[in-house]
């Protein structure tokens with residue numbers, strides 16, 4: 724694996740602000756170099772504070788395309804929706820000018836909706852300039868869940884996204900596939916708490932066939948861009 728650098732902070736607030744500064748700089752650099760920037764953000768409990776710090780940054784948000792690393796197959800106003808989290812916390816203030824690509828539709832299942840989401844994602848700058856990954860307590864990242872029936876296909880797929888039914892977590896999912904995630908120019912793992920730090924460190928040390936590694940490790944192993952962990956206790 725190419726090298727992974729760690730940035731550790733003594734508070735979540737400091738982490739949120741430092742990470743927001745770093746992302747804003749990367750988006751501005753991408754816009755200067757290529758005229759636009761593409762970023763995929765994660766959902767869950769971790770990113771809200773960082774989103775609030777990022778949304779007020781001075782950059783040309785009209786040139787930024789934002790999507791999700793993964794989405795829960797729920798209505799966009801559902802309490803568990805990653806889109807809702809992103810709209811309420813990131814797509815506000817200056818960042819309201821960004822383009823957002825939603826990864827959910829009104830059809831009943833993620834498997835049925837995958838083709839429509841795939842078509843929408845064709846508008847995403849490729850490769851992504853910035854990818855923010857979370858990590859669950861089970862080592863999943865995006866919605867690449869250990870033991871999901873769709874995991875192996877999503878790790879080698881030519882598609883941009885895949886439908887996944889997590890074996891032990893709520894909601895059907897759409898996730899960017901591992902090849903789509905791994906192409907990102909800059910990958911940031913954004914985690915908090917001692918147990919996630921310990922899990923990530925253990926995942927990075929595992930010596931097993933790829934199919935038995937935690938999904939977070941599988942993604943990081945395939946990334947050739949800049950790789951960093953932003954962590955706070």
Ligand SMILES: O=C1O[C@H](COP(=O)(O)O)[C@@H](O)[C@H](O)[C@H]1O
Nearest residue numbers: 765766767768769857858859865
């Ligand atoms: O289900 C999900 O979980 C992960 C981790 O979330 P957290 O609540 O532990 O921060 C998240 O990265 C992913 O986007 C989300 O759909």
